[in-house]
Amino acid sequence: NAGVTQTPKFRILKIGQSMTLQCAQDMNHNYMYWYRQDPGMGLKLIYYSVGAGITDKGEVPNGYNVSRSTTEDFPLRLELAAPSQTSVYFCASSLRGPAEAFFGQGTRLTVV
Amino acid sequence: GESVGLHLPTLSVQEGDNSIINCAYSNSASDYFIWYKQESGKGPQFIIDIRSNMDKRQGQRVTVLLNKTVKHLSLQIAATQPGDSAVYFCAESFTGTASKLTFGTGTRLQVTL
Numbered sequence: 001n002a003g004v005t006q007t008p009k010f011r012i013l014k015i016g017q018s019m020t021l022q023c024a025q026d027m028n029h030n031y032m033y034w035y036r037q038d039p040g041m042g043l044k045l046i047y048y049s050v051g052a053g054i055t056d057k058g059e060v061p062n063g064y065n066v067s068r069s070t071t072e073d074f075p076l077r078l079e080l081a082a083p084s085q086t087s088v089y090f091c092a093s094s095l096r097g098p099a100e101a102f103f104g105q106g107t108r109l110t111v112v
Numbered sequence: 113g114e115s116v117g118l119h120l121p122t123l124s125v126q127e128g129d130n131s132i133i134n135c136a137y138s139n140s141a142s143d144y145f146i147w148y149k150q151e152s153g154k155g156p157q158f159i160i161d162i163r164s165n166m167d168k169r170q171g172q173r174v175t176v177l178l179n180k181t182v183k184h185l186s187l188q189i190a191a192t193q194p195g196d197s198a199v200y201f202c203a204e205s206f207t208g209t210a211s212k213l214t215f216g217t218g219t220r221l222q223v224t225l
Contacts, residue, residue: 004155042201042215043156058212090155098146098205098213103155 002026006091006104013081013111021076021107023091031094032074033101034058034066036087043090049074081111124222131189133219135202138183142204146213147176147187151198159187159200189221197223 007022025032030051035043035058045058049068063085065077074093078085088108094101125131137145143164148156162169162176162185169176175188185202199220203213 040217042203042217043213044215045212048212059214092155098144098203100158100161103157106153106155 004091004093004102004104006089006107008107009105010108011110013078013109015081015083015111017081018077018079019081019109021078021089021091021109023074023076023104024072025074025091025093025102026072027093027095027102028071029093029095029102030071031097031101032068033092033094033098034064034074034076035090035092036060036085037090037106038087046076046089078109083111085109086111121217122220122222124224125192126224127192127194129192131187131192131196131221133187133189133200133202133221135185135187135216136183137185137202137204137216139204139206139214140183141206142214144205145176145178145185146203147174147185148201148203148215149196149198150201150218156201192221192223194223194225197221 004025033048034046037043044060046064047066049055052071055066088106090106091104092101146161147159149159150156160171160176162178173190177186199218201215201218203215205213
C-alpha cells in the first residue's frame with residue numbers, strides 16, 4: 001500500500017515554463033488536496049476535489065490548474081511559472097474530509 | 113482575513129518532560145480543529161483532532177484542549193521523546209467549508225537529552 005505518491009520530488013523551472021506535478025493515491029479516497037508550504041510557514045490550500053470530476057478553488061489558486069478524471073489521480077498544473085511559485089507542494093487525500101488526511105512526501109519546486 | 117496562529121515559534125523540552133504547544137484561532141465559526149506533526153523533509157502527519165462540542169480529547173500520549181471562550185487550542189505531549197522533535201501545526205475549519213483547512217505557522221519542538 002503506497003499511500004499518496006508525488007512526483008517529481010525536486011524540480012527547477014525557468015520563469016515562464018510549464019509543468020505538471022503528479023499525485024496518485026491507492027486508498028480509494030474521495031477527497032484530494034493540493035497545498036503549498038513556503039519556508040517557515042504553514043500550508044495553504046491551492047485546490048481540492050471531493051470526487052472524480054469535481055474540483056474547487058482553495059485559498060491560493062491563481063497560477064494553477066487541476067483536473068480529477070479518476071479517483072486515484074489529482075495532477076496540479078503550473079502554466080507560466082513565476083518565482084513566487086517557489087515552494088514545497090504537498091498532495092493529500094482523505095476518505096471523507098480533511099480529517100486524518102494522508103500527505104505525500106512533497107515536491108520541492110524552485111523557479112529561477 | 114481570519115487566521116490561525118501560534119504563540120511560540122520554538123519550544124525546547126527535556127526528554128521525559130511534558131510539552132505544551134499552544135495555538136490561537138480567530139475565526140469564531142470554526143468548529144473543527146486538527147493537530148499535525150511534520151518531521152523534516154516529510155509531509156504533515158495527523159496527530160489528533162477535536163470538534164467544538166468537546167473541550168478535551170485524549171490520544172496515545174497526546175491530549176488536545178479546546179477553550180472556545182478565548183479561542184485557544186493546545187496540544188499536550190506526555191513524556192516527550194526525541195522522536196517527538198518536529199514542527200507542529202494546528203489547523204481549523206468550519207462546517208460550511210468542511211474541505212478547507214486553515215493552517216497556523218507552526219511551532220518547532222526540540223527535545224533535548
